[in-house]
Amino acid sequence: MSARPIKLAITGKGGVGKTTVSALLASMLQKSGRKVIAIDADPDANLLAALGHPKPDSIAPLVELKDLIEERTGAKPGTTGGFFKINPRVEDIPDRYAVTVNGIKVLVAGAVKHGGSGCYCPENAFVRALVTHMLLDKDAALVLDMEPGVEHLSRATVESVDQLLIVVEPGRLSVETAHRIQHCAEDIGLTHICAVGNKVQSDADRQFLQRELHHIELIGCIPYDERLRAADQAGKPLPGASIAADLAVAALVAALEKGEHTPAHTHSHGKSERHAH
Numbered sequence: 001m002s003a004r005p006i007k008l009a010i011t012g013k014g015g016v017g018k019t020t021v022s023a024l025l026a027s028m029l030q031k032s033g034r035k036v037i038a039i040d041a042d043p044d045a046n047l048l049a050a051l052g053h054p055k056p057d058s059i060a061p062l063v064e065l066k067d068l069i070e071e072r073t074g075a076k077p078g079t080t081g082g083f084f085k086i087n088p089r090v091e092d093i094p095d096r097y098a099v100t101v102n103g104i105k106v107l108v109a110g111a112v113k114h115g116g117s118g119c120y121c122p123e124n125a126f127v128r129a130l131v132t133h134m135l136l137d138k139d140a141a142l143v144l145d146m147e148p149g150v151e152h153l154s155r156a157t158v159e160s161v162d163q164l165l166i167v168v169e170p171g172r173l174s175v176e177t178a179h180r181i182q183h184c185a186e187d188i189g190l191t192h193i194c195a196v197g198n199k200v201q202s203d204a205d206r207q208f209l210q211r212e213l214h215h216i217e218l219i220g221c222i223p224y225d226e227r228l229r230a231a232d233q234a235g236k237p238l239p240g241a242s243i244a245a246d247l248a249v250a251a252l253v254a255a256l257e258k259g260e261h262t263p264a265h266t267h268s269h270g271k272s273e274r275h276a277h
């Protein structure tokens with residue numbers, strides 16, 4: 001099996017299971033022999049907990065490390081209008097600040113501001129440089145647990161993402177969000193987009209997703225499993241909590257590895273003929 005460093009950005013509507021899928025994928029990629037870095041880029045960070053960290057709240061998000069950000073960018077976080085480095089030095093950050101949970105290195109980025117002048121602040125420059133750095137790292141697979149939308153993926157970084165993986169659940173709202181994300185992503189030049197169904201309970205669910213996603217390819221489906229919710233509530237690691245979900249994620253990794261999905265950097269508007277597993 002090739003251990004190509006897969007770079008994945010996970011997005012989707014709120015609550016569809018982005019963090020669950022990120023945790024399961026990160027764990028499966030690690031089991032396949034890869035070095036894995038997961039970045040929690042959601043302000044409501046909970047990827048550490050999903051991977052089984054016993055005290056996720058004890059880890060300060062990087063954007064709150066104001067001295068570090070000032071040292072690297074030359075400007076105090078929270079200040080606007082001043083000059084700062086848009087390409088700060090970050091190569092030592094993963095080793096110094098990543099938290100290792102069950103063999104997976106996790107960087108908790110924290111709340112990055114979006115829109116207007118909020119995009120041009122030292123914190124964002126720092127996190128963006130870090131994500132870019134990790135995307136270019138040939139040795140590590142990357143799983144980026146994002147908040148909805150693609151605002152924090154700059155044009156410079158999207159080139160290196162293998163896939164923007166949109167998590168959808170079998171409902172109209174999450175599919176509509178997927179289409180919005182797709183348009184947004186295509187606007188910034190990201191065309192390698194696919195979807196993974198989550199909380200899927202039947203063939204009818206799967207068919208609904210295949211039909212409604214139109215030309216967003218559905219490359220896998222993760223079943224609904226109460227045990228995932230229970231593990232989440234109990235603060236237990238999600239990988240290993242549901243055999244059915246782990247199997248589905250193994251198939252998802254295999255599909256990503258084989259490149260059965262829409263090839264990167266091509267524009268496909270044809271309706272997919274491939275069927276999800």
Ligand SMILES: Nc1ncnc2c1ncn2[C@@H]1O[C@H](COP(=O)(O)OP(=O)(O)OP(=O)(O)O)[C@@H](O)[C@H]1O
Binds near residue numbers: 018020198222
């Ligand atoms: N396959 C599944 N089966 C059962 N429950 C699931 C499944 N996937 C996710 N859940 C549950 O759904 C809820 C939301 O999941 P999760 O936190 O992963 O979503 P999210 O998209 O990351 O949410 P947010 O937008 O708040 O970051 C959690 O309670 C989780 O346990």
Ligand SMILES: [Mg+2]
Binds near residue numbers: 018019042
């Ligand atoms: Mg989440």
